[in-house]
Amino acid sequence: MKTRLYTPGPTMVPEQVSLDMAAPIIHHRTPEFSKVLQSCHEGLQYLFQTKNPVLMLTCSGTGAMEGAVVSVLSRSTLTLVVRGGKFGERWGEICAAYGVPFVPLDIPWGESITAEQLEEALAANPGVRAVCLTQSETSTGALNDIKTLAAVVKKRNALCLVDSITGCGVHELRVDDWGIDVAVTGSQKGLMLPPGLAFAALSDEAWEAVKRTDLPSYYLSFAKHRKSWEKTTTPWTPAITLLTGLARALEMIRSEGLEKLWERHQNMAEAMRQAVRTLGLPLFPRVPANVQTVIALPEGLEYSRLSKQLFNVYGMKTAGGQDQLTGKILRIAHLGYLDDGDIVAGVSFLERALADVGWKVNSGEAVAAAQRVLARTPAAQ
Numbered sequence: 001m002k003t004r005l006y007t008p009g010p011t012m013v014p015e016q017v018s019l020d021m022a023a024p025i026i027h028h029r030t031p032e033f034s035k036v037l038q039s040c041h042e043g044l045q046y047l048f049q050t051k052n053p054v055l056m057l058t059c060s061g062t063g064a065m066e067g068a069v070v071s072v073l074s075r076s077t078l079t080l081v082v083r084g085g086k087f088g089e090r091w092g093e094i095c096a097a098y099g100v101p102f103v104p105l106d107i108p109w110g111e112s113i114t115a116e117q118l119e120e121a122l123a124a125n126p127g128v129r130a131v132c133l134t135q136s137e138t139s140t141g142a143l144n145d146i147k148t149l150a151a152v153v154k155k156r157n158a159l160c161l162v163d164s165i166t167g168c169g170v171h172e173l174r175v176d177d178w179g180i181d182v183a184v185t186g187s188q189k190g191l192m193l194p195p196g197l198a199f200a201a202l203s204d205e206a207w208e209a210v211k212r213t214d215l216p217s218y219y220l221s222f223a224k225h226r227k228s229w230e231k232t233t234t235p236w237t238p239a240i241t242l243l244t245g246l247a248r249a250l251e252m253i254r255s256e257g258l259e260k261l262w263e264r265h266q267n268m269a270e271a272m273r274q275a276v277r278t279l280g281l282p283l284f285p286r287v288p289a290n291v292q293t294v295i296a297l298p299e300g301l302e303y304s305r306l307s308k309q310l311f312n313v314y315g316m317k318t319a320g321g322q323d324q325l326t327g328k329i330l331r332i333a334h335l336g337y338l339d340d341g342d343i344v345a346g347v348s349f350l351e352r353a354l355a356d357v358g359w360k361v362n363s364g365e366a367v368a369a370a371q372r373v374l375a376r377t378p379a380a381q
């Protein structure tokens with residue numbers, strides 16, 4: 001059976017990327033590999049829309065979050081952590097692990113933080129020098145408006161750290177223009193690669209903070225990575241194979257163009273959301289990110305039965321909820337290497353699996369709804 005990943009990481013890997021990664025391994029201290037690195041450097045600066053170096057770390061996305069905390073913050077940096085799901089909470093857990101003092105700003109899961117809420121919290125805590133945000137809160141499906149929020153943070157002269165792990169490569173992200181101080185992502189989300197790499201883009205102000213930090217770090221030290229970056233090399237043995245794939249994936253992103261890529265994700269997401277509404281199912285987040293469609297499962301629609309049916313019978317891998325959302329939501333991701341055909345297929349499988357588990361479905365109605373949205377724009381890519 002053909003298996004398709006409709007999960008918010010890992011995501012599907014393009015055939016050409018897999019083929020490049022299947023080539024015989026090359027050595028990392030060679031001019032040949034420097035070329036790969038150079039191409040990754042340029043591609044990442046385009047992806048993050050920054051003129052500064054974008055660091056490449058051998059770890060999953062969480063490693064870049066941890067690297068950001070230990071390299072940019074200090075024991076005395078009072079930090080505001082916005083928590084509206086598992087990943088917002090993770091920023092706080094990393095701060096706690098390293099003794100960085102933080103104030104939590106909790107919002108209900110599924111909500112997005114508003115500029116007013118952030119302004120209020122910053123006014124109430126004038127000592128705050130850094131703010132940790134999440135662009136796309138993958139655990140709930142909510143989107144946060146980073147452009148507006150970063151402007152609020154900068155007005156207060158605090159550092160703005162953004163987890164864009166599923167935002168990057170899906171939603172508009174402009175590190176330099178928006179005044180973001182740290183943006184991080186990982187390889188197995190919008191970048192269409194296997195897990196194992198993470199990336200961090202820093203502003204000039206964040207690089208100044210790196211010089212002042214009193215927190216211990218070694219493997220994830222951004223200062224060490226920056227030094228090597230300047231020489232188009234890496235401080236340790238890099239994940240050579242994954243970086244070879246990264247160069248190809250970034251080339252694909254560049255040739256599509258960021259605006260088109262954001263628009264493709266917007267269209268695919270709108271088509272899936274329209275299909276879900278047609279099926280009579282409510283969406284969970286108030287302001288949904290284009291990363292995934294998160295369904296609030298109504299009474300009588302059991303998560304484990306539906307997700308098993310989707311996977312075992314149709315090969316469609318989806319994700320569920322964690323913690324307080326366990327059993328309450330179904331997450332259908334559509335980021336990375338997907339096109340209109342994958343959306344139509346996904347909606348079709350969803351219709352059939354719902355009917356299989358006894359949910360009333362008018363066969364073909366949701367597919368038609370998705371088709372109408374997709375047909376409004378020229379076919380993707």
Ligand SMILES: *Cc1c(COP(=O)(O)O)cnc(C)c1O
Pocket residue numbers: 008009060061062063087134136137138163164165166186
């Ligand atoms: C996946 C994800 C992470 C964690 O990344 P890992 O690669 O699993 O370490 C963090 N934040 C968000 C928003 C994510 O989607």
